Amino acid sequence: MYDIIIIGAGPAGMTAALYALRANKKVLVFEAKSYGGQIVNATKVENYPAIDEISGYDYATNLYNQVKNMGAEFKFETVERVTEDKKVITNNGEYQAKAVIIATGAENRKLNIDNEQEFVGKGISYCATCDGTFYKDKIVAVNGGGNTALEDAIYLSDIANKVYLIHRREEFRGEQKYTDELKSKSNIEFVLNSTIKTINGSDKLESITVEDKDGNTKDIAIDGLFIAIGQEPKNQIFANVATVNDKGYIDAGEDLHTNIEGIYVAGDTRVKNLRQLTTAVSDGSVAATQAIKEMK
Ligand code: NAP
Numbered sequence: 001m002y003d004i005i006i007i008g009a010g011p012a013g014m015t016a017a018l019y020a021l022r023a024n025k026k027v028l029v030f031e032a033k034s035y036g037g038q039i040v041n042a043t044k045v046e047n048y049p050a051i052d053e054i055s056g057y058d059y060a061t062n063l064y065n066q067v068k069n070m071g072a073e074f075k076f077e078t079v080e081r082v083t084e085d086k087k088v089i090t091n092n093g094e095y096q097a098k099a100v101i102i103a104t105g106a107e108n109r110k111l112n113i114d115n116e117q118e119f120v121g122k123g124i125s126y127c128a129t130c131d132g133t134f135y136k137d138k139i140v141a142v143n144g145g146g147n148t149a150l151e152d153a154i155y156l157s158d159i160a161n162k163v164y165l166i167h168r169r170e171e172f173r174g175e176q177k178y179t180d181e182l183k184s185k186s187n188i189e190f191v192l193n194s195t196i197k198t199i200n201g202s203d204k205l206e207s208i209t210v211e212d213k214d215g216n217t218k219d220i221a222i223d224g225l226f227i228a229i230g231q232e233p234k235n236q237i238f239a240n241v242a243t244v245n246d247k248g249y250i251d252a253g254e255d256l257h258t259n260i261e262g263i264y265v266a267g268d269t270r271v272k273n274l275r276q277l278t279t280a281v282s283d284g285s286v287a288a289t290q291a292i293k294e295m296k
Contacts, residue, residue, distance in 0.1 A: 002028045004291055005088050005097035007079050010037020011277055012267025013103035014063045014072075015284025016291075021070040023292045028095060029067075030088065032078040036060030037105045038268070039277055044130065048277055056130070059277075082241050086262050099291040102238055102250065102258075103266045103284065106231040106275070111143070115199040116227075123205025128152035128226045135160045135224045141208060143196055144228035145169060150178035152228050157185045164220055166191040166210060191220070199225070233269045245271060256287040257294070264291050 004020045006013045009031035020027045039045065039056040046053050054062075068074065077090035082102075088095045108126035110116060116124060125131040128142070132155055140160045142153045145167035151174075153165045165182065170192050172179050182188050193213040200207045200219070207221045233248040242258035242265060243251040249272075250258065250265045257264050266283035268275045 002026050002073075002095065002097040003295065004028075004099045004101060004288065005030065005086070005095060006101045006103055007082070007088070008037065008103035008105055008267070008269070009035040009064070009074065010103060010105045010267060010280065011039055011060070011063065012105070012280040012284040012287075013037075013101065014060075014067050015281040016101045016103060016266055016288040017067045017072045017284075018063075018070065019285050019288035020292065021067060021072060023288075025292065025295075027067075027071070028073045028075060028097070030075055030077055030079050030090060032076070034076075035064045035074070037280075038108075044133070045277060047129075079237070081237060082263070084241060084260050084263075098295050099262045099264065100241075101264045101266055101284075101287045101291060102235075102242065102269060103287070104234060104269045106233040106249075106268045108227065109230045109232050111196060111227060111229065113196065113199060115201065115205075119199060119201065119205045119225075122203065123201065123223060124199070124225050124227065126227050128155050128228070131224075132156050132159050132226075137161050138223035139221065140164070140224035140226060141166055141191075141220060141222045142226045142228055143167070144230070145172040145174060146228070146230060147174040147178065148230075149226075149228035150174040150182060152226050153188055154178065154181055154185070156226065157182075157188050160224070161187060163188045164191050164222065165189070166194055166196060166208075168195050169193060196225075231268070231275075235269060254286075255290045256283060257290055262291070262294065262296075264288075 003025035006029045077092045081089040141164040194210040198209040241260045264287040266287040267280040
């Protein structure tokens with residue numbers, strides 16, 4: 001029997017573990033892949049208060065070592081189901097807790113075309129604020145039409161020589177104020193009603209082929225491609241113990257408990273406006289504190 005089982009060893013989950021361990025609770029953390037979550041992909045973290053600069057990998061490793069040394073148990077198993085009575089079923093067994101914190105994060109949506117995964121770190125990125133700096137005075141493209149893509153294009157236009165903004169429709173889903181700002185930038189070119197058909201290059205990205213709605217294709221030579229087509233949380237397995245909205249995010253109030261007693265949610269996987277390292281660790285501390293307070 002564990003006091004708290006945490007699902008997901010990203011910053012939110014591991015911060016929840018930290019707070020629970022400081023309250024002397026017995027903690028088990030499940031992680032399907034490797035610790036760290038999305039932050040390990042950040043080349044540099046420069047927006048974490050009081051830390052000038054740290055790599056995402058170092059940040060995650062420091063946090064992992066910290067909670068492990070404090071006594072957290074980690075199991076690298078895939079959670080398949082959670083029951084209302086706080087039983088967690090994985091691909092390897094069944095575990096009982098008094099409280100469960102869901103901190104499974106969200107994954108960047110993929111284009112799912114050839115070369116996409118092979119060229120990650122070789123011209124393809126899902127995070128402009130992490131990797132934009134590598135494209136100083138180069139030519140880049142951003143794909144997407146939501147706030148993330150629009151903000152990324154604005155951000156990159158101050159670093160790169162030229163930014164193509166490729167979107168599958170005429171209208172942007174993102175806010176008008178970003179569109180207005182984009183239009184005022186001389187080095188941004190809109191490529192609308194277009195989708196990326198192929199990613200081309202030998203051992204790194206060299207160009208993309210886009211197709212417009214009439215079926216016309218063209219090649220665009222670029223050094224970097226930032227894919228910003230939304231996130232995909234994977235929360236359907238928690239639909240019996242949490243309210244999962246139509247986009248797959250879990251809804252929770254300020255105290256982060258779900259509609260089931262003893263079950264909480266933290267980090268990018270919940271409905272929120274700002275998905276950042278700072279807000280993930282904040283959620284982890286709130287969820288664990290609430291779980292401890294309400295523990296029977
Ligand atoms: P999003 O709002 O879901 O937008 C995703 C964009 O990608 C859409 O334009 C969509 O096109 C396009 N897209 C989706 N799948 C695609 C595919 N397979 N191929 C090509 N294009 C595809 O995602 P987001 O921009 O990451 O934002 C997520 C949430 O965070 C939103 O609620 C957003 O407002 C919020 N956010 C807020 C801020 C801010 O307030 N400053 C900043 C960033 C994010 P369609 O439009 O055609 O569907």
